[in-house]
Amino acid sequence: MxxxxxxxxxxxxxxxxxxxxxxxxxxxxxxxxxxxxxxxxxxxxxxxxxxxxxxxxxxVSHMGQIVLRPKSGAMADAARAIERLVPADILGLAPGRQRYTFFTNGNGGILDDLMVSNRSDHYLLVVNAARKAQDLALLQDGLEGDCNVEQLDRxxxxxxxxxxxxxxxxxxxxxxxxQFMDVRxxxxxxxxxxxxxxxxxxxxxFEISLPADVARxxxxxxxxxxxxxxxxxxxxxxxxxxAGLCLYGADIDTATTPTMAGLSWAIPAVRRQGPRAGGFPGARIILDELDRGPATRRVALAPETRTPVRAGAPLFAEETGGAPAGHVTSGGFGPSVDRPIAMGYVPAGLSAPGTVLFAEVRGKRLPVAVATFPFVEHRYKRA
Amino acid sequence: MLLRFTEDHEWLKIDGDVATVGITAYAAEQLGDLVFVQLPEIGTTLDKGDEAAVVESVKAASDVYAPAAGEVVGINEEIVNDPSIVNANPESSGWFYKLKLTDVKSLGGLMDEAAYKELIG
Structure with a gap:
C-alpha cells in the first residue's frame, strides 16, 4: 500500500x-x-x-462571498446587470430570498455555480472557493458601470x-x-x-455568514x-x-452545459421566452439545447456490486468490447444508503433509468444501473 | 511466531511457513473509514510486490501489495462483509489473508517492530 x-x-x-x-x-x-x-x-x-x-x-469559509451594490442605488439596475452573466430570474428575486444559478460562457459551458441573495440594498453572491478569483474578475469586468463589486472577508x-x-x-x-432559501x-x-x-x-x-473575529x-x-x-x-x-448535487470541477465545468447537467430547472421561463429571454453568455446554444434536448446527460448511477465506482471510470454500453460511451464524474460510497453511488455523463439514448451500463474499475467491467436523483430524499423546509 | 513489517505498511505474523498478512494501525488510520475490501482468491500465487488486495476508504482506493512470494491459503471474509473491522482492529481480527511462503529463508526487506515504528515516526 x-x-x-x-x-x-x-x-x-x-x-x-x-x-x-x-x-x-x-x-x-x-x-x-x-x-x-x-x-x-x-x-x-x-x-x-x-x-x-x-x-x-x-x-465553508473558503467559499467566496461577494457583494454587488447598484451604483444607481436601484436594485433593478443591478439585477439587470447580473442577468447579463447568469440565466436566472434575478429581477424577480424578492428581498430576503436566495436563488441557485451559474455563470455561463459563450459556448454554453458553466464557469461556476453560485447562490445569489437579495439583501434589499445589495446582492450577496456565494461562489466556489476554487473559482472565486475568476468570478471576481468576471463580475468586475462584466458589471463595471452598474455595480460596485466587493469581496467580503467573513x-x-x-x-x-x-x-x-x-x-x-x-x-x-x-x-x-x-423557509428554504430565505435569507435574513x-x-x-x-x-x-x-x-x-x-x-x-x-x-x-442554515448557511451563516459571520464576522471573522467572532467565528470561533x-x-x-x-x-x-x-x-x-x-x-x-x-x-x-x-x-x-x-443528495445528487453537482460539484464544480467534477460534475460541471466549462465543457458541460446546464442542460447536459440536468440544471435546466434553474433557467426560468422569463429567461427562455419574452423580452428577457436570453441575454446571458451562450444563451443561443443553451436555449436551443433546451428545445432539442442535450445529446449527453448527467445521470445517477447505482453500481450493482459492492465495489465503489469513482470519478474518471469509463462507462460502456456492453460488458465486453466497444468504446466508452460515457464516464463517471463523482462516485464513492454513500454512508446513508450503505452502498456505492455515483453520477456521470452518458449519451441521451442510454440515460433512461434502469439502463444497465458497465463501469471499468481496475480492468474489470462492473454493472451499474442508471438511477434517479437524489439517492437520499431532500428534506428542505418548504412552506 | 515472528512479527514483521513492510515499508508499504503491511504486517506479517509468520508461523512456520505461513504468514498472516494485514495492514498496520498507522495505515488504517491514514486511510480513514474503509468501505470496501477486495481479497485475493484462495489458491492465488503471488510474487513479492504483486497487487494482492484492494482497500477503499470513503475517499480513495489503495492497493495492498504482497510482502513476499507465496500461495494464498486463507482469506478473512469477515472484513469483506464489514470493512470497519480493519479500522477497529487492524493488527488482529482485521487480518487480510494467509500466505504459504515460497521460501521462508528469503524474506528480504522486512522490518521488525522497532524499525517500523521508526519509519512512521
Missing amino acids: SIDAKTSVPALQRTPLHALHLALGARMAPFAGYDMPLNYPAGVLKEHRHTRVAAGLFD ALIALQGPKAESVLARLASDCVGM ELTILGTECIAARSGYTGEDG EIAEGLLENPDVAPAGLAARDTLRLE
Missing part, C-alpha cells in the same frame, strides 16, 4: 476557524488553496450519518441536518420562521449574522449543543453526492 508522504504545501490559506479545527483534532488537507478539515476524529462515516440524523457543522459556516433548526433556535429563536439577519451571541436557510447536503439547515466563538457556541458534531469536507462530499 502506498500512502502519500506528508508534504508541506507552502502558502496555504487558513479560514478564521483553522485553529478550532486543529483543537478539535481534525485531519487537515489542502483544498482550493486552503488548509481545510477533511475529517475529525469521529471519521467521515460518523460525521455523515450524524448530519443526517442530528446536525453537522461545516466550515467566515461562512453551514449547520445542516434535521436538528439544525432546534439547535440554532436556542441562540436565535427567529430562525424558526425561515440573525443575532447570534450578540453578533449580527446573515443566515440563509439552505445548504448542500440535501438536509434542512459562534462555532463553539453551536458545538456546545450535543446534537451538533463538527463535519469535514469528506462528509460534505458524500452528503452532496447522496
Whole structure:
C-alpha cells in the first residue's frame, strides 16, 4: 500500500476557524488553496450519518462571498446587470430570498455555480472557493458601470441536518420562521449574522455568514449543543453526492452545459421566452439545447456490486468490447444508503433509468444501473 | 511466531511457513473509514510486490501489495462483509489473508517492530 508522504504545501490559506479545527483534532488537507478539515476524529462515516440524523457543522469559509451594490442605488439596475452573466430570474428575486444559478460562457459551458441573495440594498453572491478569483474578475469586468463589486472577508459556516433548526433556535429563536432559501439577519451571541436557510447536503439547515473575529466563538457556541458534531469536507462530499448535487470541477465545468447537467430547472421561463429571454453568455446554444434536448446527460448511477465506482471510470454500453460511451464524474460510497453511488455523463439514448451500463474499475467491467436523483430524499423546509 | 513489517505498511505474523498478512494501525488510520475490501482468491500465487488486495476508504482506493512470494491459503471474509473491522482492529481480527511462503529463508526487506515504528515516526 502506498500512502502519500506528508508534504508541506507552502502558502496555504487558513479560514478564521483553522485553529478550532486543529483543537478539535481534525485531519487537515489542502483544498482550493486552503488548509481545510477533511475529517475529525469521529471519521467521515460518523460525521455523515450524524448530519443526517442530528446536525453537522461545516466550515465553508473558503467559499467566496461577494457583494454587488447598484451604483444607481436601484436594485433593478443591478439585477439587470447580473442577468447579463447568469440565466436566472434575478429581477424577480424578492428581498430576503436566495436563488441557485451559474455563470455561463459563450459556448454554453458553466464557469461556476453560485447562490445569489437579495439583501434589499445589495446582492450577496456565494461562489466556489476554487473559482472565486475568476468570478471576481468576471463580475468586475462584466458589471463595471452598474455595480460596485466587493469581496467580503467573513467566515461562512453551514449547520445542516434535521436538528439544525432546534439547535440554532436556542441562540436565535427567529430562525424558526425561515423557509428554504430565505435569507435574513440573525443575532447570534450578540453578533449580527446573515443566515440563509439552505445548504448542500440535501438536509434542512442554515448557511451563516459571520464576522471573522467572532467565528470561533459562534462555532463553539453551536458545538456546545450535543446534537451538533463538527463535519469535514469528506462528509460534505458524500452528503452532496447522496443528495445528487453537482460539484464544480467534477460534475460541471466549462465543457458541460446546464442542460447536459440536468440544471435546466434553474433557467426560468422569463429567461427562455419574452423580452428577457436570453441575454446571458451562450444563451443561443443553451436555449436551443433546451428545445432539442442535450445529446449527453448527467445521470445517477447505482453500481450493482459492492465495489465503489469513482470519478474518471469509463462507462460502456456492453460488458465486453466497444468504446466508452460515457464516464463517471463523482462516485464513492454513500454512508446513508450503505452502498456505492455515483453520477456521470452518458449519451441521451442510454440515460433512461434502469439502463444497465458497465463501469471499468481496475480492468474489470462492473454493472451499474442508471438511477434517479437524489439517492437520499431532500428534506428542505418548504412552506 | 515472528512479527514483521513492510515499508508499504503491511504486517506479517509468520508461523512456520505461513504468514498472516494485514495492514498496520498507522495505515488504517491514514486511510480513514474503509468501505470496501477486495481479497485475493484462495489458491492465488503471488510474487513479492504483486497487487494482492484492494482497500477503499470513503475517499480513495489503495492497493495492498504482497510482502513476499507465496500461495494464498486463507482469506478473512469477515472484513469483506464489514470493512470497519480493519479500522477497529487492524493488527488482529482485521487480518487480510494467509500466505504459504515460497521460501521462508528469503524474506528480504522486512522490518521488525522497532524499525517500523521508526519509519512512521
